[in-house]
Amino acid sequence: MKTLLAAFLGISVIVGIGVTRLRDHLNRRERMVPVAFDIQTGMNIRWSAQSGSTSFSSPVFHRGKVFIGTNNTTGYLPRYPSIVDLGVLLCFDASDGSLLWQASSEKLSTGRVHDWPLQGIVSTPAVQDDRLWYLTNRCELACLDTQGFYDQEDDGVPLSADVALSIKEADVVWKLDLMKELDVNPHNASASSPVVADGRVFVVTGNGLSSDHVTNASVDAPSFIAVDAATGALIWSDDSPSPNILHGQWGSPTYGVFQGVPQVIFPGGDGWLYSFDPAGNPDGTGKLLWKFDCNPKDSVWLLGGRGTRNNLLARPTVHDGLVYVTVGQDPEHGDGVGHVWCIDPNKSGDVSTELVFHSASPQQPIAHKRVQACDAKAGDFTQPNRNSAMVWHYTGMDLDGDGEIADSESMHRTLSQVAIEGELAFFTDTYGLIHCVDRRTGRGHWQYDLLASTWSTPVISADHVIVTDEDGAVSAFALSADPTIAMPGGNPLSISHLDSSGYATPTINNGVLYILSSKKLYAISD
Numbered sequence: 190m191k192t193l194l195a196a197f198l199g200i201s202v203i204v205g206i207g208v209t210r211l212r213d214h215l216n217r218r219e220r221m222v223p224v225a226f227d228i229q230t231g232m233n234i235r236w237s238a239q240s241g242s243t244s245f246s247s248p249v250f251h252r253g254k255v256f257i258g259t260n261n262t263t264g265y266l267p268r269y270p271s272i273v274d275l276g277v278l279l280c281f282d283a284s285d286g287s288l289l290w291q292a293s294s295e296k297l298s299t300g301r302v303h304d305w306p307l308q309g310i311v312s313t314p315a316v317q318d319d320r321l322w323y324l325t326n327r328c329e330l331a332c333l334d335t336q337g338f339y340d341q342e343d344d345g346v347p348l349s350a351d352v353a354l355s356i357k358e359a360d361v362v363w364k365l366d367l368m369k370e371l372d373v374n375p376h377n378a379s380a381s382s383p384v385v386a387d388g389r390v391f392v393v394t395g396n397g398l399s400s401d402h403v404t405n406a407s408v409d410a411p412s413f414i415a416v417d418a419a420t421g422a423l424i425w426s427d428d429s430p431s432p433n434i435l436h437g438q439w440g441s442p443t444y445g446v447f448q449g450v451p452q453v454i455f456p457g458g459d460g461w462l463y464s465f466d467p468a469g470n471p472d473g474t475g476k477l478l479w480k481f482d483c484n485p486k487d488s489v490w491l492l493g494g495r496g497t498r499n500n501l502l503a504r505p506t507v508h509d510g511l512v513y514v515t516v517g518q519d520p521e522h523g524d525g526v527g528h529v530w531c532i533d534p535n536k537s538g539d540v541s542t543e544l545v546f547h548s549a550s551p552q553q554p555i556a557h558k559r560v561q562a563c564d565a566k567a568g569d570f571t572q573p574n575r576n577s578a579m580v581w582h583y584t585g586m587d588l589d590g591d592g593e594i595a596d597s598e599s600m601h602r603t604l605s606q607v608a609i610e611g612e613l614a615f616f617t618d619t620y621g622l623i624h625c626v627d628r629r630t631g632r633g634h635w636q637y638d639l640l641a642s643t644w645s646t647p648v649i650s651a652d653h654v655i656v657t658d659e660d661g662a663v664s665a666f667a668l669s670a671d672p673t674i675a676m677p678g679g680n681p682l683s684i685s686h687l688d689s690s691g692y693a694t695p696t697i698n699n700g701v702l703y704i705l706s707s708k709k710l711y712a713i714s715d
Contacts, residue, residue, distance in 0.1 A: 217651045218651070218700070219697075219698070219699050219700055220649070220650045220651040220697050220700075221650065221651040221652070221700055222650045222651075222655075222697055222700060222701065222702040222713060222714060222715075223702070223713055223714065223715055224650075224653050224655070224665035224682055224683045225665070225683035225685050226663075226685045226711075226713045227685065228685075228686070228687065228688060228711070233713050233714065233715060234711060234712075234713060235701065235712040235713060235714045236285055236286035236711075236712050237286060237709050237710065237711045237712070238281055238286035238287075238288070238709065238710045239263040239708065239709060240257055240259040240263065240279065240705060240706075240707075240708060240709055240710050241259030241260035241261060241262045241263055241277070241309055241707075241708070242260060242262040242307060242707060242708060243259065243260055243307055243308060243309060243707050244257065244258070244259040244260075244309065244692065244693055244705050244706065244707050244708070245258070245308075245309075245311045245380075245644075245692050245693055246258030246259065246309075246310055246311055246312060246313045246314075246382075246693060246705070247313045247645075247693045247694040247695070247696060247705065248693065248695070248696050248703040248704075248705050248710060249313060249314055249315075249316055249696065250283060250696055250698035250701075250703060251316040251321075251335065252335070253282070253283050253284065254280050254281065254282065254283055254289065254335060255280070255281045255282075255283050255703055255710065255712075256278060256279070256280050256281075256314050256316065256321065256335075257278070257279050257281075257693075257705055257710055258276070258277070258278050258279075258309060258310025258311060258312055258313065258314070258323065259277055259279065259309045259310060259705075260274065260275065260276065260277065260307050260308065260309030260310075261273055261274060261275035261276075261277050261293070261309070262307070265277075265279070265288055265291050265357065266291055266293065266355070266357060266358070267355075268352065268355075269293055274296050274306060274307060275293050275294060275295060275296065275309070275326075276293075276294040276296070276304075276308075276309045276310040276325055276326030276327070277291050277292065277293055277294070277309060277310060278291070278292040278310050278314065278321075278323060278333070278359070279291055280335070280337065280359075281710065283698075283701075283712070286710065286712060288357065289337060289339070289357070290337035290338070290339075290356070290357050290358060290359050290360075291357055291358070291359060292325075292331070292333055292359035292361070293359070294310070294325040294326050294327050294329070295327070296326065296327075297326070297327055297328075301377060302376075302377070302400045303328065303368075303374070303375050303376075303377070303378075303379075304326050304327065304375075304377075304378065304379075305377045305378050308326065308378050309326065310323065310325065310326060311324075311326070311378055311379070311380040311439075312324040312325070312379065312380060312381060312382050312383070313382040313441075314382070314383075315382065315383045315384055315385045315390070316335060317385050317418075319334060319335045319336055320332055320333070320334065320335065320362065320418070321333045321334075321335050322383045322385060322390050322418070323382070323383065324379045324380070324381050324382070324383065324392060324395070325364075325379065326378070326379055327366070327368075327379070328366070328367045328368045328373055328375045328379040328394075328395055329364045329365060329366050329367065330364070330365040330367060330383065330390065330392055330414075330416065330421065331361060331363070331364045331365075332345070332361070332362040332363045332364070332390075332418070332421060333359050333360060333361055333362060334359075334360035334361075334362055336360070337356070337357075337358070337359060337360050338356055338358065338360050339356065342360075343360060344360050344362045345360070345361055345362035345363050346361040346362070346363065346364065363420060363421040364421065365416060365421045365423070367379075367394050367395070367414075370423075371394065371410055371411055371414070371423075371426070372407045372409070372410045373394045373395060373396045373407060373410045373411070374396055374397060374399065374405075374406050374407040374410065375394075375395035375396065375397060375437070376395070376397030376398055376399075376436060376437030376438075377397075377437060378395075378437070378439065379395045380395065380439035380441075381393035381394070381395060381438070381439065381440065381441050381442075382441040382504065383441070383442075384441070384442050384443055384444050384453070384504075385418055386444040386451070386453070386467060387451065387467055387468075388417065388418050388419070389415045389416065389417065389418055389424060389467060390415070390416050390417075390418045391413070391414070391415050391442045391444070391453045391455070391467070392413075392414060392416075392441075392442065393412060393413060393438050393439070393440050393441060393442060393455060393456065393458075394410065394411055394412055394413070394414055394438065395437065395438050395439065396410045396411065396412050396428075396431070396434070396438055396458075397434055397436060397437035397438050397458060398434060398435075398436060398437065402436065402492055405431060405432075405434055408428075408431050408432065409428060409431070410428065410431070411426035411427060411428045412427065412428055412429065412430045412431060412434075412438055412455070412457060412458065413426065413427045413428075413429070413442070413455045413457075413463070413465070413475060414426045414427075415453070415467065415469055415475075423473070424469055424473070425469030425470065425473050425474055425475050425476075426473065426474070426475065427455075427463075427465065427474065427475030427477070429457065429459075429461075429463055429475070429477070429480070430457035430458050430459040430461065430463075432459075432559070433459035433460075433557060433558075433559040434457075434458040434459055434559075435458055435459060435460060435490050435498065435499075435500055435559070436458065436500060436518070436519065437458060437500075437519075438457070438458035438500075439458075439500070439502055440455070440456030440457075440458070440500070440501045440502050440503065440504065441456070441503075441504040442454060442455045442456070442504070442505075443504050443505045443506070443507055443512075444467070444507070445507035445512070445534070447510055447534045447535055448510075448535055450478075450535075451466070451467050451468075452464045452465070452466070452467070452478055452534060453465050453466075453467045454505050454507075454512060454534070456500075456501030456502070456503070456504070456505060456514065457501060458500055458501075459557075459559065460482065460483055460484045460498055460499055460500060460501060460516065461480050461481065461482050461483065461501075461557075462480065462481045462483055462501060462505060462512075462514050462530075462532070463477065463479075463480045464477070464478040464479045464480070464534060465477055465478060466478060478537055479534065479536055479537050479538060479539075479540045479578065480538075480539055480540070480541075481514075481530070481532055481539075481540050481541050481578060481579075482539075482541040482542075482557070482562065483499070483501060483514060483516050483528060483530055484497075484498045484499055484516065484528070484562075485497070485528075486543050486545050486562040486563035486571050487561065487562075487563050487565070487571075488526075488561070488562075489560060489561045490559065490560045490561070493522055494518050494519070494521075494522020494523045494525055494602075497525070497526050498560075498561070499516035499517055499518050499525070499526075499527070499528070499602060500516065500517060500518055501514065501515075501516055501517075502515075502516075502517040502518070502603075502604045503515050503517065503603065503604055503605055503606045503646070504606050505606075506606050506607040506608070506609065508607075508609045508628070509609075510533075510534075510535075511531055511532065511533060511534070511580060512531070512532045512533075512534050513529065513530070513531050513532075513606075513607035513609070513614065513628075514529070514530050514532065514607075515527065515528070515529050515530075515603045515605060515606070515607065515616060516528050516529075516602065516603070517602035517603045517604050517618075517619065518602050520602075520604070520619050520642065520644060522602075523602075524601040524602055524618065524619050524620040525601060525602045526584075526599070526600075526601070526602070527584075527599070527600040527601045527602045527603050527618055528582065528583070528584060528600060529582070529583040529584075529600060529607065529616060529624075529626075529631070530579060530581075530582055530583075531579070531580040531581045531582075531628075531631060532578045532579060532580060533578040533579075533580055534578065535578075536576060536578045538576060539554075539574065539576065540574070540576055540577055540578035540579075541574055541577065541579075542573070542574060542577045542579045542582070543563075543571040543572065543573055543574055543577075544571065544572055544573075544574045545557075545562050545563045545569055545570070545571055546569070546570055546571070546572060547567075547568050547569050547570075548568040548569075548570070549568065551570075555569070580629075580631075581630055581631030582631065583600055583624075583626055583631040583633070584599065584600050585598045585599035585600045585633070586598055586624075586626075586632075586633025586636060588633075588635075588636060596620075597620075597622075597638065598636065599620075600618060600622075600624065601618035601619055601620040601622065602618060602619050603616060603617060603618040603619060604619070604644045604645075605617040605618065605643070605644070605645065605646045605647070606646040606694075607628075607646075608646055608647045608648065608649055608654070609628050610649045610654075610668060611628075611668075612627060612628055612629065612670070613625055613626075613627070613628060613634070613668070613669075613670055614626050614627070614628035614631075615647040615649070615654050616646070616647065617639075617643040617644075617645065617646070617647060617656055618643065619642050619643065619644065620638075620642070621638055621639040621640055621641050621642055621643050621658065622636050622637065622638055622639070622643075623636065623637050623639060623643070623647060623654075623656050623664075623666070624636050625654075625670065625675065627670070634670040634671075634672065634675075635670075635671075635672035635675055635676070637664075637666070637676055637681065639656070639658045639662065639664060640660075641658040641659045641660035641662060642658065642659040643656060643657070643658045643659065644659065644692045645657045645658075645691065645692060645693060645694040645695070646694040648694060648695045648696065648697060648702075649668065650668075650697055650702070652667065652668050653665045653666060653667060653668055653682065654666050654668055654675075655695060655702070657687070657691030657692075657693070657694075657695060657704065658690075658691060659690045659691070659692065660690070661686055661687035661688065661689055661690050661691055661706060662684050662685070662686055662687075662691075663684070663685045663686070663687060663691060663695075663704065664681040664683070664684050665681055665682050665683045665684075665685075666681050666682060667682055687704065687706040687709075687711070688706055688708055688709055689706045689707040689708045689709075690706065690707045691704065691705070691706050691707075692707065693705040700714055700715075701713065701714045702714065
């Protein structure tokens with residue numbers, strides 16, 4: 190009996206390994222895409238579709254559809270010709286690039302203070318089943334029916350009779366106006382990309398400084414919210430960053446379960462990363478689990494990017510029980526000094542690397558200060574935080590071995606997430622560098638200078654890492670820690686070119702690489 194049982198268990202293990210390998214093989218096949226294409230000859234171009242004139246939202250593939258955010262310079266809908274500035278969310282048929290429907294958001298009357306001209310929809314939508322959620326340029330959290338009116342049902346907000354006649358109009362289920370209902374004051378643009386989990390939608394509201402870049406006109410407005418995914422009803426909110434917001438709040442939350450504990454993790458406009466219980470408190474407030482200051486305590490905030498303290502712009506990455514986060518600023522503020530952090534999310538309270546004290550009360554940590562957390566001239570000093578959750582901290586790599594990290598070897602400000610495959614982590618910075626590091630230790634493997642500012646996150650295919658840049662170049666590297674393999678001869682394996690800048694992060698689904706330039710959406714496959 191024991192022999193039979195042992196044999197059965199052995200077969201089960203073999204079958205289990207076989208199923209795992211088959212699944213991995215199939216997943217790998219789905220991520221196999223061309224490393225080169227040519228928009229002039231059509232090589233490896235499955236189809237292309239006009240988007241707008243400026244596009245930052247990353248393409249999202251779901252159930253045979255591709256969703257992007259952009260502006261209205263294409264003018265797909267007759268009631269909104271191309272001369273009308275809008276934020277638009279477009280839904281395309283993934284098989285041929287034909288437009289299925291468009292969601293239209295008129296510009297705010299306050300102009301660039303809240304809604305910068307021609308920026309369109311910056312938020313990348315979250316999609317589950319037949320529902321889609323995104324943040325409009327009007328600072329509205331919106332829920333749409335992915336089927337549009339093709340299912341011959343109006344699922345929520347009714348349209349006027351003349352508009353309802355068009356199948357190309359979006360079917361809006363609900364909207365929550367964050368400016369009207371929560372007194373949110375977005376700075377220049379509403380950019381956060383929602384995350385959906387456990388029936389809740391989580392988003393950074395975008396509450397920021399006023400146009401003077403100093404005062405916070407809505408200091409009591411929330412920075413982070415959770416709403417009911419089905420109805421849009423507010424579940425809980427939190428304003429933790431509010432007193433110390435540096436500029437705007439354009440980051441996006443993420444969700445993970447760590448040692449059985451669900452967490453929703455928000456990047457704050459004060460340069461801190463915050464983790465909350467997704468359920469919140471019964472009184473509608475957020476239940477903070479931990480927080481981490483993503484800037485050195487002696488860093489300084491100065492207007493226009495002249496300082497060393499940074500915002501958090503990219504969505505944190507959750508991988509194998511750890512959290513990875515980068516820092517940055519408005520790219521117009523310059524490349525500056527950047528940081529990448531790996532954090533253990535299983536501690537509680539303030540888990541920053543250091544705590545700040547003052548000479549007048551050297552045993553008691555002082556409250557965080559917006560401009561500079563630790564001002565030595567004022568009597569402040571730091572001590573290592575025994576409760577620190579830092580796993581590693583990356584600021585660059587000494588490629589030439591001279592014992593120093595030059596600017597061309599440094600980590601700069603970034604909008605990039607950390608992309609991970611196996612033991613490797615990849616990210617870009619606005620200086621134009623792509624960095625490859627060990628995801629467990631942060632030790633640098635290689636860098637490459639793309640010679641153009643880079644806003645996007647690298648996308649990982651079966652065998653390659655692919656990145657777009659502001660010049661419209663799409664560079665592909667072999668997926669390897671060895672620079673001689675990753676970039677033979679010191680150059681990418683291939684460089685292809687878009688028609689215009691590539692700010693958005695590409696996506697891969699079922700052997701197709703979807704890349705959004707400023708003007709067009711491309712589907713690329715063999």
